[in-house]
Amino acid sequence: MSTQFVLYKGIILPLFHMNTKEVVVIGGTVMTIEGQLINKSYYQMYINEHENVQPIRVLGDAYQEELQKDLPNLTSIRFAQGEIYFHNRDFEAAIFKWENITGELELWARKNIADAYYESGLLSNAEDLYLSIETNNLTLKTEVALQLFSLYIDRGKRDEAVEIIKRTIDLNPDYPNVTEIARSYFEDQQDWDHAIELAVNEAKRTGSIDWFETVNTYVKKNLTKSLNPNYFIQAIFELYSLDKSKFEELTTSLWKSYKDEESYFTWLREVNHLLFNLEISRNDHFESLSEFHYQTYFSLINGDYSIKALENLVPDLLTNWLRLTVPKHTVLVSAAVLSWNELFPTSISMSIVSDAENLISETVSNIDELEECLSLFEAIIYWAKANDMGENNHLKWMVQQLNDFDTHHLFITGLSGSGKSAFVNSILGEEIQDSPTSSLVMFKDCEDLNIYEITDQENVQLADFTHFQERMDRRRNALESIIEFQQPFPFLYEQKLALIETPGLNRSYQDRYEVLQYVQMADTLLFVLDANAPFTEMEKGVLSQIIELAPDIPIHFLLNKMDTIVNEQEAIRIFDETKSKIQSFLPESQVFAYSSQYERGQQLVELKGFIESIKDTRNIADKRLAKLLFFIRTTISRLLQKRIDVENQLIESVRWNEEVVMKLNGALNQLKDAEAQKIKAITRSYRAIKESIQNEISNTVPKILQECSELIKEDSNLSTIHIELNEVMNNRLQNYLEQEVMPKYYTSLQEWISRSKEEFEQGQEFLDEMAEGLNSLYGEERIKTECDFKVLDDWHRDTDRMTSRFQLEKVNVLLRNTASQFLLKSAGKLFGALSQNKAMLYNKYKAFVKNDSYSEPTEIVIERFFQQFELFEKSLERDITLFFRQPLKTLSEAIEESLSQIAINQDILKKMNTNPEMFRDPLTLFEVRLRQFEWATIAGKGVHTIY
Known part of the structure; x- marks a missing residue:
């Protein structure tokens, strides 16, 4: 056996190769020809008997010897010489030798040339040459792929590296260390998707416990939770037959990783289906799996989920739990099966129900029923508070006393x-x-x-x-x-x-x-x-x-x-x-x-x-437990009724608020009408006073001015008489306005303010009656309609200030440039000193002053008199609006509040009607838990429940 060492990212990985092809023995070591080609040790066949001679000399002698033959075959010797040059880093000489190789060694020689380019740093040349090699030799193909993999890593071609190593695994997964190389690379790159895929596939393909443990490592690091749970089902199914302990470990790791994910229910369905199809039993002692079933079941029925979401999930969960349960959970799971079956008949197979009945009758309960019941009670109270069903302090106090x-x-x-x-x-x-x-x-x-x-x-x-x-x-x-x-x-x-x-x-x-x-x-x-x-x-x-x-x-x-x-x-x-x-x-x-x-x-x-x-x-704890169960059942019944009461209260609240809004809108419209009426009445009253004073001034001012004609005497200086008369006229107008008109106007305004006060008081009285009616509807002093009577104080202050003194700006009564005045003034200047013309001018001037209508000066006087009152008059409507502002604001806010409450209540009602199980289902699940504890209590203590 020959050993090749591959350096990957600083790690030396051994590659073991053993083929059934041609085998040679070199120095006592068994090695395949392919093994020699891979390690570039083909040359050792020539030096096996000449170990003390330089290999290059041995091959040179062999080369010369071969040349002496009639038909020399130098291919294998040249191939071997290339290897020697390669090992001595004479890559150019090695390439020269391998370029002339033909026959069976040709493709290996091309691969070696690419290796030489790679070692020389000519990565592009090496890549092109590797890619050009087409062969059916699986070993050569794999070696080329591994070299390309390393080259792509060096060139930073990550996608190509991933693709070539995946293709290599698909092609030749049993090639020594190829999967370990891939795993090391994926982990180094933190490419967890490919790492997980590799581990799962290899675990299923090889049945290696090591690969299953690798999968479990990834799961524990929370690297798998984004994957569909179905991805792992086949793997853990196969692991069950290999190692039940490892099966439990991997299954519970996955269970834990999916717990807080959106795919949690998918995982529960998948794992339940898997367990359902496995030959599991209580003799397998799946302690952790039983614990996970226990925790999962109670988390599902804590009131957070609808029955619709659980009805196809819980029966299988309970079935599997009963099949694999451990002794400490036997009574609990049996009670859970029986209580679920009571409320949802036929959802669990009768064989499982029968099994649960037998177990609960034969097993001594080791459950702390009191603690479990207190936990259930607290869960119900917490749910009730979270769903606006009250604090339920009476019940909490009673349970505290029972404890x-x-x-x-x-x-x-x-x-x-x-x-x-x-x-x-x-x-x-x-x-x-x-x-x-x-x-x-x-x-x-x-x-x-x-x-x-x-x-x-x-x-x-x-x-x-x-x-x-x-x-x-x-x-x-x-x-x-x-x-x-x-x-x-x-x-x-x-x-x-x-x-x-x-x-x-x-x-x-x-x-x-x-x-x-x-x-x-x-x-x-x-x-x-x-x-x-x-x-x-x-x-x-x-x-x-x-x-x-x-x-x-x-x-x-x-x-x-x-x-x-x-x-x-x-x-x-x-x-x-x-x-x-x-x-x-x-x-x-x-x-x-x-x-x-x-x-x-x-x-x-x-x-x-x-x-x-x-x-x-005697049995005080058992009796208190029975009472606690009674209070839990009472609480559930009360909350179910309270849900109906809440709906009825919401409906009544909507109806009542709609009635309130209708009456408030009516009151608001009446108030606006009253405001408009008061604006009209008070401003019209004011304008009537003003018009009366205007008429009086219009009638009196011309007379005052006309009476000034008496001041024109025959001996008057007609050249300046118009100036003197204009002064006298202004003085008489000032006296008239200040001493007669203004006091009269002041008195009229005070009377007008008094009448306005009466109008305001009538308005306030009307609003008080309106508020009384609205508050009787509310049942409390909710609507306050206090108007702003300070407006009257402001009017008193303003009228006092404006009528305290009046200074008329001089009016050009006789100094205007009208045609008549111009002629008289000119004539007076020309002929005023001539006695023969004076009598005539005197008569003309006197007649003019006495008979002039003085319409223009009168308008000027009226305008100047009322000028300071213009702003006051213009602000009357605003002031009256200010008087009613607070009641208007109060009513508007009350309407907005009622409309808001209507919207809120209608939204709650819509949710309740659209999703009635939102209230009913959690209480039904609490009842399941209650019946479960009652079953456990009966099994363990023989205590009768109270209804």
Whole structure:
């Protein structure tokens, strides 16, 4: 055997070649001719007997000897000489020798020439020559391919390298180390797809455990999780018959890798189908596979998936789990099969169901049922909270109390007036309650005073005893709270007891149920009777209801108020008769005579003995477990009903909000109409005042100006009279406007503001009535329609400021350039000093001043008078809008809020109706888990479930 060493990426890999072709023996070593050709050791055939002579000399002598023959054949000698030159790195001489080779060695010589080019660094020449070699010799073809593979790596031709090595594996996979070379290359390049493909294919082809372990290595490194699970099924199927331990290891590795991937369900279907078709049994001891089935099953039924997604998956999963389960899972998987089959009949084959029934009846349960049930309860509560189904604090509190196995729960109830609270006070040693209780109260021993109020929505610690008394005095919604009262209670500490006192049961059947729904918390029930009227028909009715709700809870009686009986003989008679009636109704019940007025020490001693006698501590854990199962079932039923209630609430909320939106829109439109009406009324009122003042000014100003004609005298200087008159006219206009018009205008504006206030008050009154109607719809003071009366203050301030003083800008009454004035002024300047013309001009001027209409100056005066009021007038509409702004905003926001709530609720309803299983399926799966635990409990403990 000859050994060839290949250097790949710094790693020396051995290649072993052994062919059935021609074999030669050289120096005692067996070697094939192909092995010599591969190693370029063909020349050794010539020097086998001349080991101490230089090979080149030996071959030279052989060459000369061959030349002496008549028909010399120098091909093999030249081939061998080329090898010697190659080994001595005389590549040119080697190529020269190999170029003249013909016959059987020709293709090997061409391959060697390519090798020489490769070694010389002429990679392109080498590649071309390698590619030109066409042969049917599988060994030569493989060797050429391997050389091309190395060359492509050196030239950085990654795709070509991958292609040639894959083709080589397909062509000759058993060629020594070819798959190892490929694997090393793929791993070095981090080409995991090809590496995984190689490992899987080789594992299936060769059945080599090493290759299966290589696959498992890739899986554990999370390199395979993006591949379709079906890719590995055939491989692990074949591994099962080779090595069951390795089969389990690879299967669980794949299981773990797919767990958080989108293809997880595909993997579960594929592996279930595979396992279903394998001859597996519980004797194979597949510990890890059983554990993975356990974890997978419980993760599938935790409420995150729909039944539709599981109905074709879980039956096969459970079937396979039962077939391969290990002892610690036997009861659990059997219970799982039976519970699934109960809710989904015929989904699991009857042979598997029968097998599960036999196993669960024959196997001792090693399951911590309490822990499992608590886990289920927590899962349900977590789901309920995540799906807006409430905090369910009452249930959480009750389960927490059930888990306190060191404390015996004594449930104290009876009709109102029986003296329950007085009895509780007497044994607690102080006046805890000074009035009948209205809520369920648990009294527990504790080192410190702690008082908690538990509602379904929250847990609140009450500040002190006073707050506790306030809660006890409350009657409205009192049953919505549970009170837990903790402080040092020696009697409770000694007896390891917790007292649960209920409100009186003098109510209707449904009202009593609100109290008695907590009766399952009791380990023992103590029914308090009034010795003056014991064991009445009403009390029998209440007891019947209690027995119906909790048939397994022992009931005993306290005959209270015995001190009120007239004498001892009568007391004994009443006690005996009452006890006789009770035991004919409840034969196992005991009766204890009690009075809070008797000597307390002796009473407590006797009471302790009585309580010890009625405390049944046998199988307390099993009984509490049964109660826990009851609460889980109750929770599931409540949540199913709550889902219906939620849908109805959403529908009602949509309807109510639509009605609210309709009424709000009506109110908004009415408000806008009112706003428009007020804008119209108030602005019209203002403009009426303005028009009145305008008319007055229009009538008065011309008269004032005309009356100025009296100032024109015959001796007036007509050349300057127009200037003097213009001054006087402006003064008279200023006095008129400031002293007459402005005060009148001010008064009118104040009256207008008063009338506007009345308008605003009417508007506010209208809005208040509207808000009252809307708030009655809301049931609270939700809509506030307070208008902005500051607008009136702003108007007062603005009108005061604008009417406090007025300065008229001078008006050019007689200084304008009208034709008449121009002629009079010109004439006055020309002829004013001439007496013969003065009388005529005087008459003309006076007549002109007296008879002019003064329309233009009047308009100017009006314009200048109202100029400062223009901005005020223009802002009136804006101010009135500001007055109504807040109510408008409030109504608009309320509409948007209701519309938003409608959209949200409709979206939830759509999802609920489109996907009703979103709520139903998780609860159904929780019920599967519940039945499973009930099966396990029955198998392990013989405990009866409570329904």
